[in-house]
Amino acid sequence: MTKSNKNNLIIFLISVFIVAVVTACGKSSETINDVIADNTGNKSSISDEEDSSEIDADLIQDEMEEVNTISACVICHTDKQQLIDTAKPEEVKESENEGVG
């Protein structure tokens, strides 16, 4: 490869690198903006008729319900007194077996 071709190649690679960096930053910015838009309801895809505060409340309510659903089983089954209080009465039956089983 001649010296001038080599220099051209280097310049080309540097240019590609710069373009890539600029493009990535741009995308990050867009992503962050999208997130901000989601949280504030300012994203263009959201209908103007929707109230952003209602959307926030719905999101929060869904999260709370999800937490409550997961813990309903565990809340009961880690509470010894509740298990005692809700246990089905056990009928103690005398074994009719005779001898060693």
Place this chain on the structure above:
Amino acid sequence: MAPLEPWEKVLIDSKEYPETTHGKFDCESCHLGEEAEDKEAAHNGLIAKPSENSEESCGACHQEYIVPFESSLHSTQQGYWTNIETRGGHDDPAFQQMFENHYQEYIVPFENSLHSTQQGYWTNIEARGGHDDPALQQMFGNHCSGCHATCGDCHVSQPSSVGGGFIDGHNFNATPSMTRNCTACHGSRVGNEYLGKNEGLMGDVHFRIARMTCTGCHTSKEMHDTDSVRPVNDEHRYESKQTPKCENCHQFVTLKTDEIVMHNQHGNKLSCQVCHSVSYSSCDSCHVKLSEETGAPMFTTGGTYLTFLIGRNSIQNSERPYEYVPVRHIPIDSESYSFYGEDLLPNFDSLPTWAYATPHNIQRSTPQNESCNSCHGNADIFLTADKVAPEELEANKDVIVIKVPVQFGLDN
């Protein structure tokens, strides 16, 4: 073992369990049920024991264990069926009628709750072109299938046969508890022998001295059958490859290079337990039926007693080449299942009632290995015909010792 209180059976460890791998799943992902604070609503559609359908529950992550385990003896209980089928195997239209009468009441829930055991039996019987016996199926479902082991019965809870319930707050224990899992089912013989609970007898040296639990010999690979040493749909625990084997650890015994002269002298003629076991439990006449008062399954046993008797090995094969082995009387008789029908065991004599035994009460020194003549010429410790009930002589013809090994020092 004392049963757990109802709350103890279902109390989850609030600190440890949520931090475990299984604890990070939603409860409903295995147990179904509904998301509700009310107990009745929450338990609607609940699956209390997801591992009874291990393929769908545990198999999602543990395929390498589930696939081989489903054909293992703990899952299929095929060993029992092998003996029942060998002694029984009788086609009778009366059984068919009984099957039709009781199908909905007994067989349907049984099939649904213990899918592996039930299907395994039908597959084997149909494949061999053998005999259907609905009466024996009904009997088995009522009295025997309680010891069918699911993943949960070893790794999460006590077995159903002792009332169930969490062992460790729903934590999944990779190694089952010896006393709350293994001997919960294997208690009256193996458990008592191993732990030294038979009066006047010490526990097995592997427990007493070496402090080994069951899993010291009976490995995960054996239990799950993941090492494929047993054939698929194994017939009986003494049929295929001998595992575990004393020689796995005591390697020098069979090489005839150890310092024990008797090892070299007897070679493979004797199983290890002939010299190193002590008295163990034998039982008589177990009869099963349903209670007249409650309809619940029940049994009566004729008797349980300690014996040490050496018999001939009726199942000699390359894995078990011994001529003599300890034998234990098992509580089967020709009328054991008579509650469920007449003559259900027409081939009763096809299997011995003094069965090949591997007592779990090994000792270094025993009465019979004190000297050569502690065994040789000592008819008391051999299963001779006079020790066998007359009605069982035919069944035990391959086990009875006709000529006791000669005493040393006498002119032959």
